[in-house]
Amino acid sequence: MPYVRSPIDSGNLANANAANTSKAPRLYLEDIVTGQQFTSASRQITADEIKRYAQQFDPQPFHLDEEAAKSTFFGGLAASGWHTAGITMRLLVESGMPLAGGIIGAGGEITWPQATRPDDVLHVVTEVISVTPSRSRPDRGFIQARSQTFNQKGEVVQLLLAKLMVWSRSVKT
Amino acid sequence: MPYVRSPIDSGNLANANAANTSKAPRLYLEDIVTGQQFTSASRQITADEIKRYAQQFDPQPFHLDEEAAKSTFFGGLAASGWHTAGITMRLLVESGMPLAGGIIGAGGEITWPQATRPDDVLHVVTEVISVTPSRSRPDRGFIQARSQTFNQKGEVVQLLLAKLMVWSRSVKT
Numbered sequence: 001m002p003y004v005r006s007p008i009d010s011g012n013l014a015n016a017n018a019a020n021t022s023k024a025p026r027l028y029l030e031d032i033v034t035g036q037q038f039t040s041a042s043r044q045i046t047a048d049e050i051k052r053y054a055q056q057f058d059p060q061p062f063h064l065d066e067e068a069a070k071s072t073f074f075g076g077l078a079a080s081g082w083h084t085a086g087i088t089m090r091l092l093v094e095s096g097m098p099l100a101g102g103i104i105g106a107g108g109e110i111t112w113p114q115a116t117r118p119d120d121v122l123h124v125v126t127e128v129i130s131v132t133p134s135r136s137r138p139d140r141g142f143i144q145a146r147s148q149t150f151n152q153k154g155e156v157v158q159l160l161l162a163k164l165m166v167w168s169r170s171v172k173t
Numbered sequence: 174m175p176y177v178r179s180p181i182d183s184g185n186l187a188n189a190n191a192a193n194t195s196k197a198p199r200l201y202l203e204d205i206v207t208g209q210q211f212t213s214a215s216r217q218i219t220a221d222e223i224k225r226y227a228q229q230f231d232p233q234p235f236h237l238d239e240e241a242a243k244s245t246f247f248g249g250l251a252a253s254g255w256h257t258a259g260i261t262m263r264l265l266v267e268s269g270m271p272l273a274g275g276i277i278g279a280g281g282e283i284t285w286p287q288a289t290r291p292d293d294v295l296h297v298v299t300e301v302i303s304v305t306p307s308r309s310r311p312d313r314g315f316i317q318a319r320s321q322t323f324n325q326k327g328e329v330v331q332l333l334l335a336k337l338m339v340w341s342r343s344v345k346t
Contacts, residue, residue, distance in 0.1 A: 057259035060266055060275045073277055073338070081278055082262050086230035086255045093232055102233045104246055105254055107284030107332075159280075165246070 026100035028169040029141040032131050040096030040124040045079065045087060047118035053083040078115035084122075084158045085110065088149045091124045097145070101167045106142070108162035114155045121152040129161070139168050199273035201342040202314040205304050213269030213297040218252065218260060220291035226256040251288035257295075257331045258283065261322045264297045270318070274340045279315070281335035287328045294325040302334070312341050 047066070054063030058080035061068035069077045079087075089103075097103055116122065126147040133141040143166050149158040220239070227236030231253035234241035242250045252260075262276075270276055289295065299320040306314040316339050322331040 053259075057263050058266060059263070062275065073274070080262065081280075082255065082259050085258065086226075086253075089231045089253065089255050090229070101246070102235065105285070107254075107282070109280070109282050111280030112278070 026098050027166075028100045029131070029133060029143075029166045030169045032128055032143055032166060034128055034131060036128040038097050038126045040091040040126075041094065042121050042123040043087065043091060044119060044121045045116060047077055050077060050079045050083065050116070050118060053086070054080055057082060074115055077118055079117070079120075081110075081112040081115075081158070084112060084116045084149060085160070087116070087122055088124050088147060088158055088160065091122065091149075092126065092147065096124045096147070097126055099164070099166055100169075104165045106163045106165060108160055110161075111159045112157060113159065114151070114157045116151065116157045120157070122149055122157065124149050131166075133168070139170055141166050141168065199271055200339075201273045202304070202306065202316075202339045203342050205301055205316055205339060207301055207304060209301040211270050211299045213264040213299075214267065215294050215296040216260065216264060217292060217294045218289060220250055223250060223252045223256065223289075223291060226259070227253055230255060247288055250291055252290070252293075254283075254285040254288075254331070257285060257289045257322060258333070260289070260295055261297050261320060261331055261333065264295065264322075265299065265320065269297045269320070270299055272337070272339055273342075277338040279336045279338060281333055283334075284332045285330060286332065287324070287330045289324065289330045293330070295322055295330065297322050304339075306341070312343055314339050314341065 051064055054060065060080075062072040062074040062078055063069075063080050063083075066077045069075070092103055124147050126145050129144040129146050131141065131143050143164050145162050145164055147158075147160040147162060148156050149160070151157050224237055227233065233253075235245040235247040235251055236242075236253050236256075239250045242248070265276055297320050299318050302317040302319050304314065304316050316337050318335050318337055320331075320333045320335060321329050322333070324330050
């Protein structure tokens with residue numbers, strides 16, 4: 001899909017850059033256009049965080065222990081894909097997608113082309129793919145957003161195509 | 174897709190029931206057939222767990238605080254969808270899908286038809302949708318598995334259609 005730059009879009013790119021601060025403007029349905037992009041802050045992931053997540057949610061050898069991971073598919077310690085998803089969500093919430101009323105996802109498609117590794121530095125680039133006002137409920141709409149989570153080498157560790165609910169400006173949440 | 178019961182399948186349903194113990198047999202590509210089902214153990218989720226996950230990965234009011242959540246879309250404290258995904262993964266790893274070499278996902282489609290709420294008791298029912306040996310690598314194949322995460326009322330809180338890598342019996346991982 002071509003990237004369509006528009007006056008609104010340029011404005012919101014500025015908003016996106018300001019999103020690292022708590023004063024970032026919050027966007028309503030009317031502020032969002034196809035092609036709009038947002039870039040999150042970066043965050044480094046440690047081996048300890050990878051193991052701690054795995055102990056809670058994905059206790060498999062390749063996520064829990066460097067030595068045990070060596071003889072597995074991953075060839076070394078790798079973060080659970082669901083951990084990468086959680087880190088991505090935190091980056092989106094704190095700096096990557098300033099939606100009014102918060103980021104409320106109905107679901108989406110997710111792939112992990114590469115594993116997240118200890119000491120990786122991740123950031124998320126999100127592009128709006130489509131914007132659809134609700135037919136039945138004028139207070140809201142849906143957007144499709146493609147969020148790519150990159151490591152410090154520029155490799156995509158997660159591709160998420162998400163369907164998100166967005167409030168209309170008529171409702172001040 | 175119709176549920177196809179076969180001798181192998183019946184055997185593995187027994188395996189699935191035994192999966193709550195550490196002695197559960199591990200399944201290779203050759204053991205897996207379309208229509209095969211697995212049912213995980215159950216697990217109750219507390220409000221504290223919901224908030225703790227949110228603090229780490231999804232710090233939004235409707236996941237962090239009962240009072241603040243009341244005036245939001247969710248109308249009360251709700252787990253992050255990514256928390257539901259993590260809980261589902263733990264249930265799959267520990268009792269829901271006894272794959273040899275572990276559960277290694279390439280990605281999938283995920284939806285959250287209902288939010289997970291404090292004190293919900295979740296379990297996961299997984300059905301094999303397709304089985305595809307790799308053309309280029311005889312040591313592995315891929316399966317599509319549909320994992321439905323149910324709450325205690327029988328409502329689906331997460332539907333995950335996942336693509337998983339499965340080892341062939343020729344490779345003892």
